[in-house]
Amino acid sequence: MSERLRGKRALVTGATSNIGRAIAEAFASEGAHVVVSGRSVERGADVVDGIRARGGRADFVRADLDGSAEASQGLAREAASVLGGGIDILVNNAGIFPGDSTTDTDEKTFDRIYAVNVKAPFFLTAAIAPAMAEAGGGAIINLGSWVARLGFPLGVAYSSSKGAVETLTRAWATEFGPRGVRVNALSPGVVKDLVPGEVDPGEAMMNGTPAGRIGEPRAVAHAAVYLASDEAAFVHGVVLDVDGGRTTAAVIAA
Template identity: 65%
Template sequence: MGKTALVTGSTSNIGAAIAERFAAEGAHVIVSGRSAERGGQVVRRIRDAGGQADFVPVDLDGSRERSDELAAAALGLLDGHLDVLVNNAGIFPGGRTVDIEPDVFDRVFAVNVKAPFFLVAALAPKMIASGGGAIINMGSWGARLGIPGTAMYAASKGAVETMTRAWAAEFGPAGLNVNAIAPGVIRETAPDAEERGERLMRGTPAGASGRPDAVAAAAVYLASDESSFVHGTVIDVDGGRIGVAVVGA
């Protein structure tokens, strides 16, 4: 790869896997998130493996100021040149629609929708000016499959997938490839078979939750030159949950 990349929410799980995989491919990666301890651990793993990484602490609260601060800090560490932006940071409070408080709703849309919106606004022009690159957003299978108790989160991820297509139209002609990944149930370790996420994966070809490396592999493809003809696409990395039903499972 040999590129520069910023991965938001990369102190654990999917984000950390993407950051470490990018670094293994030769990218200089900016790890970002709220926890300096966990971010430092990801950076140390990357450096111990011979890769390049730096950590930028940030709480992406949906304000333009926080997104601008992260953009400036990342560009400063990368000598002003960013090739790949991965909008992975997000929160997932579930609950019945009638139980959701307005402040929780606002927080979900601030983190999941407004933060990547303003980060793209800050970074896309600079990426285009320096030759183009790739933006990868994190959608969700829940945006296209109705599940009780997920209306708020699913709506936020539906917005992300919609923004992906709009940004592909807006920035694609200028040299930015904008795509998304929609993970299924992803766990760092296998939980109990009766856990809700595991039950949701029954009846799929995979039959169980996936691991973060599966999403990281898709991100490497979308960040690479091999995906230069791919625009506005959502890649489902979900064990077949959206498109396939295993009869009799």
């Protein structure tokens, strides 16, 4: 344990599974006190218990980030209170992925995608970033996606919502960076915990990439630790691809 985040207070949304859980666990292993946030009390308790069993500090705060300013502001207040009065690191990870085509996406689904994926982090950042600035600085990490920049025929509304998040990342970097708050994003490829012996449909999406396989959540978590740490003190407004080369390189079989 290098404790690169020793003494830091972090809030990770959508932290009860997959990438969010891996980030929360990595932050705690690096010395941060982490608020694990999500909708499931049972899964949240499982994450927190695991972190505490390994000697880390974590607490669960339930939140249903439905896109309303009230929900985001409520989470910001409760998380800050649990963490002792402030938040040094915010990870906007919570999101939903209905994999429908354009013609199969109804208005209710479209609105929900943007509520959870765009409005919720927008109002959460609005609630937390100014306090970070007043306290002397902080780091905000948003979760984008490889499908925001590489055309994909399914999950079209989701793809556009992640494009919005990546644009917000650059805008927030200019808005809050001069006040000491660094804002960056991570853009994962196909990332999930695989079941041994099972073939996942996502494997096909990674064909032709340098990695040639699905990524593990901890790969994204390692990148999140870097962006949250002082090692990234001169990094502002970037979207860091952690996608096995999906958006940047093609491997052609001989």
